[in-house]
Amino acid sequence: MSTLQPTFAPQRVALLGAGRVATQLGPALVQAGHQVVSVWSRTTASAQRLAAQLPSAIISPSLDFSSQPLADIYLLSVPDAAVPEVLAAANFPAGSLVVHTAGALPLALFEAYPNVRGGVFYPLQTFSPGRLIEWAAVPLCVEAADEAGQAVLMALAHSLSDLVRPVATLQRQRLHVAAVFAGNFTNHLLGISHTLLAEVNLPFELLAPLLRETVEKALAAPPFSVQTGPAARRDAPTLARHQAELTAHPTWLTLYKALSDSIQQQLPPAAPNNEAGL
Template sequence: MSTLQPIFAPQRIALLGAGRVASLLGPALLQAGHQVVSVWSRTAVSAQSLAAQLSGAVVSPSLDFRTQPPADLYLLSVPDAAVPEVLAGANFPAGALIAHTAGALPLSLFEAYPKVRGGVFYPLQTFSPGRVIDWATVPLCIEAADETGQTVLMALGHSLSNLVQPVATLQRQRLHVAAVFASNFTNHLLGISHALLSEANLPFELLAPLLRETVEKAIAAPPFSVQTGPAARRDVPTLVRHQAELTAHPAWLALYKSLSDSIQQQLPFVVPNNETEL
């Protein structure tokens, strides 16, 4: 990914959406020197709240942007399922550059709207209320239907992040699946761990050093190559004991079995039975 930050011109940006991504992206755009000219949301209160944080931004009264403050870019940051509906209901100035921020949606969504130019501005990060995001470290995946749009989106990306890269739809969709495994599924498994420890009256913080070492190893080497644990060792007695511990949680037991099977099927080797690490 590029680490160069070229000189960029401040852009006028209209935000469509006021949820998790938009509420963190808006202030970051302002801090980077851009002007957020307007905020639209299906919930007026949300639009008003976000616009109030963005100096000079007004609340868009409708999805008809032809008579609203002009923008160089319209960033569509609404839930994935709502993107087609919002696009169908919006009226943009002819030739306007519209970019969605979704990881799973194709650039081809814009082909049904030949009067505008389509693009993708996908931040590869998880966003939650109250969390501070260091945008300089967030990978930004860029795609556009035309060269001019690509240039505009790349420049916008470089104004925010040191990690900006053109990523085509098929690559981005595979990246999004990988991100779900890495983040969403991992978080779900950590939730199970938290619940099991709570049942045993033990603090979740006990796992913190293990989690840090696991992630650091997975980043430093191919994760499959550093797999440890009873499934990797084919330690049947331990697997059986673990499954007995999970009998009160049938769904988690099934997940344990499925993941253990997947580990054993994926490993190109068998860890010696005398291996003692977790």
Template sequence: MIPDPVHPLRVVLLGAGRVASQLAPALHQAGHQLAGVWSRNPATAAALAATVPGTLVLPTPDFAALPPADMYLLAVPDAAIPAVLAQARFQAGALVAHTSGTVPLSIFEDMPDIVGGVFYPLQTFSAGRAVDWRTVPLCVEGATPAAQATLLALAHTLSGSVQAVGTPQRQAIHIAAVFACNFTNHLLGISHALLAQQQLPLALLAPLLHETVEKALAHPPFTMQTGPAARQDVPTLARHQAALAPYPAWLQVYNALTSSIQAQLPAPPANNQGAVVL
């Protein structure tokens, strides 16, 4: 059941990086008030605040002057969350949520004066590229039913894909996202470099990429595996390995993925005498 839309909220953003820079205008466009922005880099905070009218730049590193807000969102690197929580001075009973995919909700357990939460956008964010927040899955978790209801309602003002997700599920989602996004992007970087050496564009692979993703979304991906590793084409694998010999790091990735693919292949059926059918 979708919660009733919340009244416009006063939100303070702690962080001004890739997530915060996309989240700030989205909150503003959804009708919420950005009450302040903080960053370890004051210039970055000022640049982000300038994109949303009426937004205060909070002093650095003095957290004693945090303005009143309905919610404080921590859009900082995961490793920085404990330090920010230890340094900030929130109002008693304040709702404070981080945007991490992997930091557990339990990080707030030793802070009884605030109410903890998670507001995790499942998307990749890069400078200069705007995302359509209506399609971004938002995974939320609150330390209390009231906190979770507020986070869910806020999320529904931004996105059409919202759900309550507990810490173990969210952490699994984050690992899956690293494989699907970060590792895939790295592999595309290798593809781009190999093609560029032959004066060929990465766009040449576009139809192949589209078909691969569409198949993976329509069927269990392991059942759709193709290529020389899946068919155990030893001569082709050997030629690829020889071509990659000048690039030891890429060859290591190639060999690791080949082994992983082959480890997922179904066992060959056995005949009635127990012999393996080849």
């Protein structure tokens, strides 16, 4: 956990949601010195499991928070599609700071609810069961409808992470798309690689050194500038052989062709990259 900032003040947080993000964020908030006062979930068992890890947290019996323990921040950590539904059904005390954690949803979502002050607290990370998150290294992107809300969320973020920045809606939505390419799509491509190797009884771990070097290069220089491989070399015979290897997987063959075309479209107009190897 990062060192608390001078402006840090403990916050009372009500968690709406008990899924992948909330189950990691709730304990992290407590460890940082905040109090999670309540947990609400559409699944009572999920709320019970999370509340059991959070000292003094109660299980919210409903989305009517007017008669429940008062919170400084009402944090919606539910699937993106459920955020509008939850906002429409909830009753928050007037003037409450209500915040969602979604990367793709706009701050303007709160304009339909003038009774509350809206905000965004977006952790740029993937969350999976059984994997602990080191919050000090998670970028936290913050946006709020008013300066006071922004100050509260920035302080909350600094209490958890060393990587905090204000990010406006349009920036965050583009960031979310970029994150899907960098994370979700990359993982899918790795899944394809895993399957292709398994089909010929080769271990996926053979790719580990290549993966590390690829990521390190991409972080050290603009990724397009360090692109290698047969598409970057315009190596037609190798591309054809690869495509022949993929005939049993027509969807992956289509993907291979599309990615190869995209790589070549990003090449400079000068001579193609003649670097040998991958």
